[in-house]
Amino acid sequence: MNDYKKSLWISNLIVLLFAVLVTFAVKLIFNPLLSQQQELIAKELNLQNSPLITNIEQLNELIEHQVFDFIKVSNSDLPAPLVHEDPQLSRFFSSLSPVASTTVISSSGSQLIEFTVHNSQLFTLLTQILFVTYTALIISASLINIVYYRLYKSIETSLVHEISDEQSPGSPFVKVSEQLHQQKKLFHKALQNQEKQIVDLARQVNMDNLTGLNNRHAFRKELTEILSEEEEQKHAILSIIRASELNTINSQRGFQQGDDYIVNIADIITQVTDRFSAVSVFRISGSDFALIAREMNVSEAQRIAKELKSKFDQYQNVNELESIAYNGISSIISGQLPEQVLARTDMALAKAQTEGINSWAFEQHDHDENQFGQQHWRNIIDSIIEKRALMLLHQPIQAIHRNMKGYQEIFTRFLGENNSMIPTETVFAMAQRVDMSVKLEQLILETVVSQCRHKSDGSTRWGINITGSAIQNSNFIVWLERLLLREPNIAGSLIFEMQEEVLDCNLVASKRVFDMLKRTGTRSAICNFGKGIGSFRLFKELKPDFVKIDASLISNIERDSANQQFVRMIIDVAHRMDCRVIAEGIEHLEQKQILENMYIDGVQGFLIARPSPL
Known part of the structure; x- marks a missing residue:
């Protein structure tokens, strides 16, 4: 249960308790009046000088005056007191702070009469007073509930505007506004940290740990996206670069030197492709890299290949290796299967490996791998x-x-x-x-x-x-x-x-x-x-x-x-x-x-x- 509901329940409970207290108070005020009324009735009926009542008929004569709620007669001639109680007596009002009965002893002292009377006018007045009081309390409780509701709605609206609108003038509750602004800052900071963590995790899933390039998963995703574009046929370039000396370096110089070799090739590829827009570089296996260049023509791809060969030749001379890497290039056309493009590029790579050190080759036409490759x-x-x-x-x-x-x-x-x-x-x-x-x-x-x-x-x-x-x-x-x-x-x-x-x-x-x-x-x-x-x-x-x-x-x-x-x-x-x-x-x-x-x-x-x- 929220604080709003608690406040409503507490306010209604207070009104109910106040109604009970008012009822008791009114009844206590009326009780002396009722006692005085009983004494007047005793004098009017001259109960002190009334003859001995020895049977029920004599008691009924007294009851016929219709003023008694309760009457009890005791004397020496009666084996047991005679008692009469009005069946129409209001139990609710009689149980709330009951009025003490009046006792009258006959002049001779032989008879004792105890009684209470009802006064319809006083009770009517009592009922009217309580009705007005209850009505006032109910109306007050309703107004309190309405005021509470409107107040909370006003606060809620003000807080919502303040949260959702940076230009909001703020609620009239200064401390609340200050705390809210502080919490908003903390929330935005936590949200930014979580977004950063999500981006970092996504990057790690798609990143090669050694080179920092995108990995095979990211390569396959981007290649599939290009091939599945159906609005119009899109043309792109796929290049696979194989680091041919990795196994030799690993076996002769150790795996640390092999890792350095791969990192250096990744740096060369990145350096050459940085000035071209929409070129993505991937490491797709231990010794293989891939380039996907969107909206690039064949002549631009060949220019990149020539520059890469030049860089590879320089690296080879400095490090006294027999070769560095070979480059196979082909076109990507939307609507084809990934296997077709990869097989064509692999064929270009195979040609490059037979045409000279650090060579490159371009393959445009599809071939059956079993028949041609x-x-x-x-x-x-x-x-x-x-x-x-x-x-x-x-x-x-x-x-x-x-x-x-x-x-x-x-x-x-x-x-x-x-x-x-x-x-x-x-x-x-x-x-x-x-x-x-x-x-x-x-x-x-x-x-x-x-x-x-x-x-x-x-x-x-x-x-x-x-x-x-x-x-x-x-x-x-x-x-x-x-x-x-x-x-x-x-x-x-x-x-x-x-x-x-x-x-x-x-x-x-x-x-x-x-x-x-x-x-x-x-x-x-x-x-x-x-x-x-x-x-x-x-x-x-x-x-x-x-x-x-x-x-x-x-x-x-x-x-x-x-x-x-x-x-x-x-x-x-x-x-x-x-x-x-x-x-x-x-x-x-x-x-x-x-x-x-x-x-x-x-x-x-x-x-x-x-x-x-x-």
Whole structure:
């Protein structure tokens, strides 16, 4: 119950109590008059000298005067007092402060009469007085209720105007107005804070945490909005930019360097597109960025692509990388499906990756991905195999202790038209898609064996990476065993490196490969060791000759004591298993010194040497 209703109930209760008090007061005033009236009646009827009343008939003679409300006669001749009470007596008024009965004793003292009388005139006057009083009180209560109602309505209207209208002159209640204005300020401040929190949360949902750009969810939403506009066909540009060196940087330099690389590319893209209106930049996957430019024509999109290539080339020269990013561009036309636009842009990106370092390409026409896209890559990979269009790089692994002999890890780079570099990760991925990964692996190994035959002096060792698809292909393993058996001198100088994650996923096939390498006198190594929970199980099952600790464990080892303890444990377990431990991604002297104190066997990284042509 609110205060308004409480006030009404209290005021009505006060009026009711006042009515009761007035009733009692009036009755108390009238009681002496009624007592006096009774004494006058006794004198008029000469009750003091009346004869003895011995029966009811004599009492009735007295009652016939019709003045008595109540009469009681007692004398010595009556066995019990005679009593008469008027049945029409008003019980309400008689119960409110009743009038005392008058007692008359006969002159002889033998008879006692007690009685009360009614006086219609006095009672009529009493009733009229109470009626007027009650009427006045009811009218007063009604007026009070009306005044309360109008007052509260007036206050309510004034407060509503003051709340909803900043220009309102304010209510006549100064303190209320001041408090209200203060509460309004607090409310507006709280509302602004909540709106800000909502905006921040919405931004976080649609934002990539690393770069601060919009994420894949926001990209998909905006692309769908453009394609669903039906009023008229809208034209826009979609560009997908792939950071081609992310995996290489992560594996060779550590994940922190990979994050810096992604952030720098995001800054370059933002810097180039800032001067164009209605251009949105997104990070849609680990290595992929997207641009959506509304109302942009093809020539403007090509100008952006050329400027991005120039910036990427500059960044590549400064950071001594093999490539930075590739750019695929296509048009967005309303009414199409998102899959059509994305497939067309992906095809443009595939073309860009085969046309030169940091290149871009524009694709306008739709193609069946299975008929055109795969055939495009099949032709490229066929050309690589036919022309043996690949280049080998090597990076030394430096031995720290005498009980380990260092070796050279070999990296493969693929060449396209005009000797342009094609991203290695893309070639391997597409080769697997078109079922040509085994042929590509065979080409690489044949080239490595040929190079080793001419360059090896009998003391040099070479490390070669084998992909997961090759490890799980029985035909390739048979072919590799025969190759190694034909070249026993070269086989003894080869070390095959395989990813821990791949080995752990298919332990049966991995064990078969490791057993084959032992039979042919070839050594084995597990790369990126220490990333998975099954790392130490591989020691027992595969018994490798080397393990290469993942670069993510090395990148901040000088500051991370937990990483130091974990690496020390790996080294201790490996040495107990007669296995040599190599640390990848060494870039700082402090890292090398810490690892030397842990009795690491070998180190590899840019601090030692960068990859160079074989």
